[in-house]
Amino acid sequence: MIGLLHTRSIGADVERVDGRAKVTGAAAYAFDQPVENPAYLHPVRSAVARGRVTGLDTAAAEAADGVLAVLTHRNAPRLASTDDTELAVLQDDAVAFHGQFVAAVVAETPEAARRAAALVAVEYAGEPHDVVLSADRDDLYAAQEPEEHGDVDAAIAAAAVVHDATYTTPPEFNNPMEPHTSVAVWDDGGLTVYESTQGVHTVRPVLAEVFGLDPERVRVIARYVGGGFGSKGTVHANVVLAGLAARALPGRPVKFALTRQDMFRVAGYRTPTVQRVRLAADADGRLTAVEHDVVEQSARIKEFVEGCTKPTRGMYAAPNRRYRQRMATLDVPVTSWMRAPGECPGMFALESAMDEAAIACGLDPVEFRVRNDTRTDPDSGKPFSTRNLVACLREGARRFGWEGRDPAPGVRRDGDWLVGTGVAGSCYPVISDPGSAAVVRYGADGRYQVSIGAADIGTGAWTALTQIAADALRVPMDRIDLRIGDSALPRATVAGGSSGTTNWGTAVVEAARAFRDQHGVHPREGDEARGEMRENTAKEHYAMSAYGAQFAEVRVHAGTGEVRVQRMVGVFAVGRIVNARTARSQLLGGMVMGVSMALHEHGVRDPRFGHVVNHDLAEYHVAANADIGDMEAVWIEEEDPHVNPMGTKGIGEIGIVGAAAAIANAAHHATGVRVRDLPLTTDAFVR
Amino acid sequence: MEVDITLRVDGEDRPLRVDTRTTLLDALRERLGVTAPKKGCDHGQCGSCTVLVNGRRATSCLTFAVAHEDDEVTTAAGLADGDRLHPVQQAFLDHDGYQCGFCTPGQICSAVGMLDELKKGWPSHATADLTGPVDADDDEIRERMSGNLCRCGAYAGIVAAIREAAR
Ligand code: FES
Numbered sequence: 001m002i003g004l005l006h007t008r009s010i011g012a013d014v015e016r017v018d019g020r021a022k023v024t025g026a027a028a029y030a031f032d033q034p035v036e037n038p039a040y041l042h043p044v045r046s047a048v049a050r051g052r053v054t055g056l057d058t059a060a061a062e063a064a065d066g067v068l069a070v071l072t073h074r075n076a077p078r079l080a081s082t083d084d085t086e087l088a089v090l091q092d093d094a095v096a097f098h099g100q101f102v103a104a105v106v107a108e109t110p111e112a113a114r115r116a117a118a119l120v121a122v123e124y125a126g127e128p129h130d131v132v133l134s135a136d137r138d139d140l141y142a143a144q145e146p147e148e149h150g151d152v153d154a155a156i157a158a159a160a161v162v163h164d165a166t167y168t169t170p171p172e173f174n175n176p177m178e179p180h181t182s183v184a185v186w187d188d189g190g191l192t193v194y195e196s197t198q199g200v201h202t203v204r205p206v207l208a209e210v211f212g213l214d215p216e217r218v219r220v221i222a223r224y225v226g227g228g229f230g231s232k233g234t235v236h237a238n239v240v241l242a243g244l245a246a247r248a249l250p251g252r253p254v255k256f257a258l259t260r261q262d263m264f265r266v267a268g269y270r271t272p273t274v275q276r277v278r279l280a281a282d283a284d285g286r287l288t289a290v291e292h293d294v295v296e297q298s299a300r301i302k303e304f305v306e307g308c309t310k311p312t313r314g315m316y317a318a319p320n321r322r323y324r325q326r327m328a329t330l331d332v333p334v335t336s337w338m339r340a341p342g343e344c345p346g347m348f349a350l351e352s353a354m355d356e357a358a359i360a361c362g363l364d365p366v367e368f369r370v371r372n373d374t375r376t377d378p379d380s381g382k383p384f385s386t387r388n389l390v391a392c393l394r395e396g397a398r399r400f401g402w403e404g405r406d407p408a409p410g411v412r413r414d415g416d417w418l419v420g421t422g423v424a425g426s427c428y429p430v431i432s433d434p435g436s437a438a439v440v441r442y443g444a445d446g447r448y449q450v451s452i453g454a455a456d457i458g459t460g461a462w463t464a465l466t467q468i469a470a471d472a473l474r475v476p477m478d479r480i481d482l483r484i485g486d487s488a489l490p491r492a493t494v495a496g497g498s499s500g501t502t503n504w505g506t507a508v509v510e511a512a513r514a515f516r517d518q519h520g521v522h523p524r525e526g527d528e529a530r531g532e533m534r535e536n537t538a539k540e541h542y543a544m545s546a547y548g549a550q551f552a553e554v555r556v557h558a559g560t561g562e563v564r565v566q567r568m569v570g571v572f573a574v575g576r577i578v579n580a581r582t583a584r585s586q587l588l589g590g591m592v593m594g595v596s597m598a599l600h601e602h603g604v605r606d607p608r609f610g611h612v613v614n615h616d617l618a619e620y621h622v623a624a625n626a627d628i629g630d631m632e633a634v635w636i637e638e639e640d641p642h643v644n645p646m647g648t649k650g651i652g653e654i655g656i657v658g659a660a661a662a663i664a665n666a667a668h669h670a671t672g673v674r675v676r677d678l679p680l681t682t683d684a685f686v687r
Numbered sequence: 688m689e690v691d692i693t694l695r696v697d698g699e700d701r702p703l704r705v706d707t708r709t710t711l712l713d714a715l716r717e718r719l720g721v722t723a724p725k726k727g728c729d730h731g732q733c734g735s736c737t738v739l740v741n742g743r744r745a746t747s748c749l750t751f752a753v754a755h756e757d758d759e760v761t762t763a764a765g766l767a768d769g770d771r772l773h774p775v776q777q778a779f780l781d782h783d784g785y786q787c788g789f790c791t792p793g794q795i796c797s798a799v800g801m802l803d804e805l806k807k808g809w810p811s812h813a814t815a816d817l818t819g820p821v822d823a824d825d826d827e828i829r830e831r832m833s834g835n836l837c838r839c840g841a842y843a844g845i846v847a848a849i850r851e852a853a854r
Pocket residue numbers: 725726727728729730731732733734735736737746747748749
């Protein structure tokens with residue numbers, strides 16, 4: 001058991017320490033950096049989805065006003081490593097997807113760069129491409145060995161109730177409001193990059209390897225980051241292209257922001273999924289078998305597997321279980337992390353299937369879930385460190401007013417609107433990775449400087465880490481001077497997997513404890529101590545996960561099929577809350593993205609050319625203010641002494657997990673129409 | 688082609704020479720170093736670049752700088768009165784109407800402009816009675832703020848903040 005921190009600042013409702021800078025526009029994101037004499041990069045993208053570049057005419061671009069350099073695979077600096085094929089930018093003539101970078105112009109102004117990029121003439125030898133995913137393809141390969149516990153077929157044969165259906169989710173694009181951005185300077189044989197990233201220490205080693213530099217000669221800075229939701233958690237081609245241009249123009253800061261359209265080409269996205277779920281239950285509504293069979297796509301140049309079966313492994317008890325995950329390799333851009341990769345689409349399928357199975361068993365969907373709760377992790381047999389799924393379901397039902405719900409679908413009407421309610425469970429594992437470090441230093445001003453190379457992408461890390469440092473040092477928050485977002489600071493893991501507070505917070509606590517051990521409570525100026533996050537050995541004995549339950553009231557217009565999410569209640573069991581104000585925003589933010597996923601998000605790839613047709617925010621809809629009704633996110637008290645010294649479980653992703661299923665389930669209750677293919681567009685309801 | 692113009696930005700005269708292709712947003716950000724308005728799409732689809740032009744909200748990516756000679760441009764950086772935040776800014780802090788903060792300067796300018804539109808009685812799609820004064824109820828706020836996307840999904844806080852600032 002870990003000694004849980006005594007809390008004073010932790011748990012309070014605290015205004016963000018970076019709030020003033022944000023509401024006044026003073027917070028400087030990557031592109032806002034006031035660099036001297038910048039140059040601007042504009043890329044040229046491939047017009048074919050597969051083939052080779054056979055001709056390049058750059059003369060007109062080079063002759064255009066203000067142009068400093070035109071980079072192509074013929075003249076771009078050679079990279080030291082091309083092992084990561086996604087990052088082998090302008091190294092050869094191969095084209096692996098539509099929209100890939102095939103050239104770039106660097107010029108004195110953004111206008112000149114853009115104009116000259118249009119003057120680069122590229123010829124291609126196109127090859128037939130293949131960008132269409134389906135579960136019937138004969139070339140699917142197994143991303144992992146199919147796995148079975150018990151005997152699923154026998155359980156299904158003997159079951160009182162069997163539910164068997166296929167659910168699909170479309171390609172979804174992260175689209176943080178800040179496009180991926182780099183300001184890169186090559187100076188004295190080193191590279192400095194102001195980057196919009198979820199991890200400065202994630203970017204640094206990658207750039208060092210790709211450019212063949214000592215990591216000490218690469219510095220990455222990201223004090224403010226305009227969202228990421230996973231897309232800025234790994235390094236994409238744009239960062240390397242900015243570095244190449246900077247190397248070609250030593251001393252000159254090169255600014256490169258992806259256009260919104262580029263965000264649909266090179267910034268990663270969520271694979272479409274086809275998921276067959278089979279559930280078997282006995283006459284009492286107890287699950288006897290669970291099967292989850294997933295088909296996804298991956299890019300030809302780099303594999304990424306979205307682990308949709310992960311949540312199914314731990315969510316409900318069932319002695320017989322089978323998981324299968326197969327992939328198609330296509331001529332598409334690289335798929336990558338998007339908020340709750342695996343859990344998010346996986347739980348749309350599982351929690352929709354649970355709703356259907358509850359109905360088939362004649363049980364209330366809350367009761368059905370409660371009945372199938374488990375005290376031990378079904379796969380590993382380990383007990384949970386804490387698990388309060390049932391408490392979330394009960395508390396959510398109470399707050400939402402679920403009791404007395406008439407299960408009959410399609411019978412409630414309010415004027416022209418059909419009204420229904422739905423529920424879904426949420427889960428997200430407690431992810432912890434060792435290796436983050438922090439340094440505490442006592443300054444002349446009587447303040448404690450706390451340094452860690454973490455990133456705040458909107459999560460509230462600036463504030464949460466300040467609170468944690470204050471409690472660990474037993475001083476008020478205003479005595480803490482936090483430094484994050486710079487690879488010159490101690491190593492920190494990526495802001496991903498809802499693990500930031502666990503990993504960085506633990507490092508801060510360790511550093512604070514070391515500081516007090518070494519220097520006591522009356523330190524002298526310059527006293528300093530370092531602490532590191534180590535492997536949490538409790539993981540050997542316990543399964544660790546956060547849980548939640550989401551309830552939605554949905555209206556579907558009887559004439560037009562328009563779907564509105566009138567209200568939602570999310571109740572979460574996520575360990576201790578560090579900052580009540582920012583935590584609520586994070587959970588709500590996940591739920592809002594879940595509404596967006598349920599109602600709008602659908603990237604449409606044109607099979608003829610291989611590009612995303614609706615590649616901007618006018619046509620790829622994300623939830624706007626008027627899409628969001630009354631939303632409530634609350635949590636239940638949960639003390640978990642096994643997860644980390646703060647007792648936190650991670651809250652960045654769980655809000656999106658299950659939200660779309662709750663909405664689809666409510667839409668079914670409203671109309672009697674079961675939509676298994678996201679998003680819930682009007683055509684599904686108009687018959 | 689380049690033209691000499693003067694923009695009045697956050698109360699200060701800012702003479703500059705601009706390429707006629709330069710948007711107001713790029714002139715502010717890349718030429719004048721005024722980086723409060725952000726570029727989220729460059730196509731008028733997200734609202735991150737919202738500023739007030741002579742008091743009315745405008746997406747600065749959708750208009751050329753050269754068209755704004757002598758116009759009064761107010762960004763989120765120009766709303767505070769010294770150290771005293773504008774009431775809308777303070778309400779955003781109090782209600783946590785933001786997370787990453789990237790859409791926030793645009794949201795705040797949009798809210799300030801929108802509250803003025805409400806005061807003038809301009810109706811919106813959500814207004815039931817087109818003849819009387821318009822209330823700043825939640826549906827009005829949601830409708831009028833829907834040109835400002837927030838991918839962090841801070842809408843609940845944004846609506847609460849504007850509701851309070853409207854009082
Ligand atoms: S940047 Fe102007 S509306 Fe998006």
